[in-house]
Amino acid sequence: MTFGSSVGFAPGGGVNQDENRRVAPRTNLMLAASIEAGALNAPVRIRNLSETGAAIEGPALPHIGASFTLRRLDVSIAGVVMWVTGGRCGVHFDGKICVTDWISGSRAPLSATRDQTRVDTIQAAIRTGSGFIPQAPVHQTTEVQADLDARLSQELAFVRRLLEQLGEELSDEPAVLARHMRALQSFDLAGQILGHIATILIAEDRSAAVNAIGMEDLRGRLLRKPVAQ
Secondary structure (H helix, E strand, O other): OOOOOOOOEOOOOOEOOOOOOOOOOOEEEEEEEEEEEOOEEEEEEEEEEOOOEEEEEOOOOOOOOOEEEEEEOOEEEEEEEEEEEOOEEEEEEOOOOOHHHHHHOOOOOOOOOOOHHHHHHHHHHHHHOOOOOOOOOOOOOOHHHHHHHHHHHHHHHHHHHHHHHHHHHHHOOHHHHHHOHHHHHHHHHHHHHHHHHHHHHOOOOHHHHHHOOOOHHHHHHHHOOOOOO
C-alpha cells in the first residue's frame, strides 16, 4: 500500500470511505493509545498515522460514522470513524496533528520545526533494525571505540525489541490494558528513546542525528548546555 495517495484501500480490499480525504503521507508504527466514543473507553494500538488520520486496532472499536477522541499520554485529538473491519478501523481527525508529538506523547513548542523526511527515515530504521549498519564515525579516534559504539547500539536495539515484545504481549490482555494503559504507553516511549540513542551512537554525524530526533523533550535534554562546575 502506498500511503499518501488520494485513494486508500481498506484491509481485505475495497476503497475506504475516506478515500477523498487521505492526502497526507502515513507513517507506519505501533503506539499504545486509548479511544473514547460515547460509552466506549478502550485501549487501542495506532498502526499508522498522518497529520489528518490514522489506522488503529483494538478489541473494541467505535462504529462507522462515530465521533471519538483518541488519546496518547499528554496528547489527544477528536475525529470520526471512516471504516471498520477485522479489529481495525480508519479514522479522520477533525484537525491536523504533529506526528512527532504523538510518537513522543507530548506536545512540542510551536516554534519547533524539523525535516519530517529525515525523522521518518531514522524511525523506520529503528523499527525494522535494518538501519543499524556500523559506519566510520568521524569523531571517533580509534577503531576500538567505533566498534564499541556499534556494539552498544546493537544492544540498545535488542533491548528495545524486548520491550516491544513485552508491551505487545501485555496489550493482548484487555484487563491489563484497561488497568495499566498509561504504563504501557510509557513502554512505547522508552522504546523510542532507546532507538534514538542507538541511532546516535553509530551516526557519522552525531549532531545531525540528535537534531533529527522527533522527540522534542529528548532532543532538548541531549542538546542542553553542561552545568558549570
